[in-house]
Amino acid sequence: MSVKYIPVQWNRNKWIYDAVMLTGVALFLWVFLYLTPEVLSHEQPVTAQIHNARAFGACAFVMLTVILCIGPAARLDRRFLPLLYNRRHFGVMTAFVALTHAGYILNWYFAFSSTDKLVGLLYANASLGQIAGFPFELFGIFALICLLILAATSHDFWLKFLTPPIWKRLHYLIYAAYFSVAAHVSLGILQDQKNHVFTVLFILGASAVIVLHIAAWLSERREIAAKDGAWAEVACVGDFREGYAKIAKLANGDRVAVYLMEGKLSAISNACAHQNGPLGEGKIIDCLVTCPWHGFQYDVRSGRSPAPFTEKVPTYRLRVIGDMVEVHPDANPPGTYVEPVPLPEPPPDPARDPAEQGATA
Amino acid sequence: MNVAEALVMVMQAWGIIGAVVAAVFLTIGIDRIDADARGAYIFRPLLIPGVLLIWPLVLWRWWQTETERAAWAERYRPVRASYGIAVVLMSLGIVAIVTLGLSVRQSWPADIAPLQLSEGARQ
Structure with a gap:
């Protein structure tokens, strides 16, 4: 590319x-x-x-x-x-x-x-x-x-x-x-x-x-300091929107973009391989996120640009503990495939009106 | 030759070497190491001042890129950890230098009549 x-x-x-x-x-x-x-x-x-x-x-x-x-x-x-x-x-x-x-x-x-x-x-x-x-x-x-x-x-x-x-x-x-x-x-x-x-x-x-x-x-x-530890918190299950990312800042200062695609979560580096554009601000279309700066695209599951392009970014491991999505701070080498993690249904919020919950589900 | 002349000569030598590096890098090197630069020529003159100023860094990065010596993780390693050090040093330095500057500032009464301290030389 x-x-x-x-x-x-x-x-x-x-x-x-x-x-x-x-x-x-x-x-x-x-x-x-x-x-x-x-x-x-x-x-x-x-x-x-x-x-x-x-x-x-x-x-x-x-x-x-x-x-x-x-x-x-x-x-x-x-x-x-x-x-x-x-x-x-x-x-x-x-x-x-x-x-x-x-x-x-x-x-x-x-x-x-x-x-x-x-x-x-x-x-x-x-x-x-x-x-x-x-x-x-x-x-x-x-x-x-x-x-x-x-x-x-x-x-x-x-x-x-x-x-x-x-x-x-x-x-x-x-x-x-x-x-x-x-x-x-x-x-x-x-x-x-x-x-x-x-x-x-x-x-x-x-x-x-x-x-x-x-x-x-x-x-x-x-x-x-609040995020220090082996796994870093990203966001609550209910905070994710289909096709968009939540950006997590790790204890080492690096940023990770965690996307929700077809009900599953994937994480890649927030920095585009081209010029470190903010990938987490891009939207997923056909499994690919597009960098908002220059249009470079990556598969969020592997961090690879679609063939014949060769750009790669690091990927990260994810897990869901209770209502919280967490990312492991150790980056995988650029282009490493990571199986997406299914996103569980968010727990119902008792404070909200049941009719409203049904309308937004 | 005094120190000032030596410093200016060093600056001139730095600029001349930078010009040679710029000529070679912007005509040959840049095409070898950056696909985005191939076929793009209008932006290259904009890079000349940068090469003139930091040509040792340019040569080092050119060599690194040609020999693929940079580890993949380096590119993604953030430098935010140094931000705190830079900011604290800058802040302490500013407070110190402004305090120092104000403490040595001299003031004098501007509206008193001038006093002749000694006889001037006779014509």
């Missing part, structure tokens, strides 16, 4: 998302440059280049803060999921905004440097042994390199080529980049603030990122 790569995958939602994002960026720059100079102490005569550099720098910080808030917010509340699905475009745009900030700095402060501008930037301040006056530019350069790596490896190809675990680890650079940006701001522009509006806004933004991430992490830990 093969889906040819294209430069950018667009759809209507992505157009709307990108339009809102670009409008937001333009609005932020306009407000920063023209509406609030006195609030941000820019009523002092600074050159247009410095003013622009500050505007783009502040914009990059805000964008990075929003990006970092989207992930944990979506994990804590699924209503934020639509914001998560096109976050890559947001990240690429942030890298361009940060690059523009760096461009203004280099082309203003080092415009007449007798050496290369970059050499001038690295050479201008070598006070590495002190905190006040530390060359905060180094943090900015490191953050910019991280953002460029993340933006440059955001195409689908990289996820498949590097494999999701390596790609994900590489993209953990976002946390190092955000710390670096915080250091760049703290030891840089924050040292020069005569009013505290920017300081307060900066601390609020960074605090939002910290609080959301810690909350999401603790929430995940609680979930995983």
Whole structure:
């Protein structure tokens, strides 16, 4: 099975998302440059280049803060999921905004440097042994390199080529980049603030990122601790819908999609072999589940794509204990057939009206 | 040569090697290791910046894929376990650096008259 790569995958939602994002960026720059100079102490005569550099720098910080808030917010509340699905475009745009900030700095402060501008930037301040006056530019350069790596490896190809675990680890650079940006701001522009509006806004933004991430992490830990043990609970018998999956999160963090097909349960990895698309969000048609991202299909009993295609995903063993469906956390090698487990009738709910039960049976 | 010039030279060398790797990988390697890339050419220029930046990783993964050395389970191994470490380190680092930055911040009265500390050089 093969889906040819294209430069950018667009759809209507992505157009709307990108339009809102670009409008937001333009609005932020306009407000920063023209509406609030006195609030941000820019009523002092600074050159247009410095003013622009500050505007783009502040914009990059805000964008990075929003990006970092989207992930944990979506994990804590699924209503934020639509914001998560096109976050890559947001990240690429942030890298361009940060690059523009760096461009203004280099082309203003080092415009007449007798050496290369970059050499001038690295050479201008070598006070590495002190905190006040530390060359905060180094943090900015490191953050910019991280953002460029993340933006440059955001195409689908990289996820498949590097494999999701390596790609994900590489993209953990976002946390190092955000710390670096915080250091760049703290030891840089924050040292020069005569009013505290920017300081307060900066601390609020960074605090939002910290609080959301810690909350999401603790929430995940609680979930995983509750599921620790040899067999992991998936869902109650009555929760399954014919043709659809319930997604279970294992103690090791992996996700398993458990499908109900023709009254029997089968479990495969939730990660598509192509680019780790969420198989559990797909629907079963003719024994095959279709990945919602690129249409790759798998037999849920064996984890194999239909011939002549050769993609395979791991399968899992299931059992039903009382009213609870459980999955064993040890994955079978990709493509291993597992006999589907018949789903028993859910026990009648005494709290419900018998007439209603008959109507939904 | 000072440290700054050496760093910039290392960056330039990194970029030149990356350009050579990009040229070979995007014309020959990519077709050998990824069926989805065969016959798809328009997206390849988009990969150039990525190869320039992380070419050692590209070479390593290319070699791994060609020699089929990666175990099947690796692909499905989640990395969420590292999330907590990354988040805690980032949070502690931010709190520390912001506190440090604010503690060394200097303030001065902006509206007092300037005081001449020494005679200027006579013309």
